[in-house]
Amino acid sequence: MSETEVAVAPHPLLLADGRPAAEAWSLDPALRHLNHGSFGAVPLVAQERQAELRAEMERAPVVWFPELPQRLAATRVELADFLRVDAGDLALVPNASAGASVVYNALTRRRGGEIVVTDHGYGAVTMGAERLARRWGGRVRTARVPLGADEDMAYEAVVAEMGAATDLVVVDQITSATARRLPVERIGAEARRRGVPMLVDGAHASGLLAAPLADAPYDFWTGNLHKWGCAPRGTAVLVAHGPLRDLLHPLIDSWGAQDPYPDRFDQQGTLDATSYLAAPTSLAFVEHTWGWTAARLYMDRLADHAAHVIGAAFERLTGESSRADVGMPVPGMRLVRLPDGLGRTRIDADALRDRVARELAVEAAFTSFDGIGYLRVSAHVYNTPADYEYFAEQCVPVLGAWALESRH
Structure with a gap:
């Protein structure tokens, strides 16, 4: 960056009472905390709300767990409203990688078992794609997208790796290592035209983009709320459209296994789900404060x-x-x-x-x-x-x- 370029420093944000x-x-x-993107940071009001929920759970666990699916279903409505999607398309998962794993576990080989990814992909998600390709007896094809590639170049690089053997396309909406967007809308439209399922890794998109799923022409989208949304860690969503969503099941089978999608994700045994329930507190805090x-x-x-x-x-x-x-x-x-x-x-x-x-x-x-x-x-x-x-x-x-x- 040239020293002749000017980037005016914004005035720091304050709380309603004037505090930083x-x-x-x-x-x-x-410490200086300059890496919000990796693990997020949870505001005190959400930490306090989660502590209250945990205390409620521990006071009466036999009451808590049977009532939990209904509470989670109501929470999904709030989170879907924030993301501007239908609550019936949204399931709760621990993180974006878990959402990708749910998709990988659900899909079957229909063509040649090839999976298209990019060289900007998040490592854990790409590893999951490689494991799925091995299970299918196929392979992963990696689209090389230069850091400076514009929308057209990035689109063409990914589409060039699609072919008659492609069974899945996996693309980041916002890349982790390179902090850039990829044209997931255009890629998704082409994948849909070819009849190929597409998974969008939107780990960084929730909160950073106003409407990350607007006019989404792809089958699966997974994103974290514990990054830019500042929700308690372990809060993410999986959004699925179309007939393939009925194939999706949580990574742990529980008593809700026979419920339809996404309800079956609301019952996960004795897992601590307080992060999900406290997530709307974080989102509302930012909205009401600034x-x-x-x-x-x-x-x-x-x-x-x-x-x-x-x-x-x-x-x-x-x-x-x-x-x-x-x-x-x-x-x-x-x-x-x-x-x-x-x-x-x-x-x-x-x-x-x-x-x-x-x-x-x-x-x-x-x-x-x-x-x-x-x-x-x-x-x-x-x-x-x-x-x-x-x-x-x-x-x-x-x-x-x-x-x-x-x-x-």
Whole structure:
């Protein structure tokens, strides 16, 4: 990113009583929390609501569990309203990867057993696709999508891997490692034209996009609410359209196994479902405090500012460009290219994340794509411009030194 580009720092968000937004969370003030996208962060009101629900469960478990399916069904209506989908299409699952596993377990080989994925896919979901292909006696075909590919290029790269043997297409709506969109609507329309089921991994989409399932021309969509939606961890949804949804069953068979979709997902033995029940509290907290539209706008402007100040700091240090040419950028997330020698592989990037947390007291996301390491900015309402200015001033010089060390 060039230092001549200007990204105006937004005014930090405040609570209704004038306190900083971060005071609505229990995040450790001794750390800088700059990686909302990986595990999310749960506001105190939702933590308190979940604690109340757990206490209710423990006071009378024989009352709690028989009544739980009805309560979960009512919760699904609230979550479906937030996502702007039909509650009858929405099932509750622990995370997006679990939603993908439900789909993988349901489908059977109909053609040649080939599954199309992209090289931007989330590792666990891609591993699941590979396991399914082995079970089918087929194979995975990987569409190579350049980081800077625009909508047309990305669409063409994925469609080029489809053929007469394709039994499933799996594409991220927002990619985890590369913080970009993929044209899932266009790809889904083509897959439907060919009669091929499509699974969209929308792990990062709920809350970050206003209506991630608008006019969705695909069979399955799974997304986390514990990321941008700030719900308690272990809260995600699986949305299914069309006749294939009747094949979907929860990963654990329970007494609701013979119920129709999605009701059979509401009864899962003695699993703690309080995260689902507390999820609407998180969504309502953001809406009532700032409004989701304003929150998304703030996160996007803050991510712009973060990428500018951190990128400029790296450029001053190395004399090299830190720009990441992302073809279909998303709100609230940005990539900043790291100096050569840092984060070249996923394992290296994870090790860098752990070292930065341990030695610099900063929770940050580092990713890798095509042999290049990146800092992934993922801002939320509790972050402020000062968070990223601190990173630029205090952490960038250290990262530069580590990069030099790695090259010697």
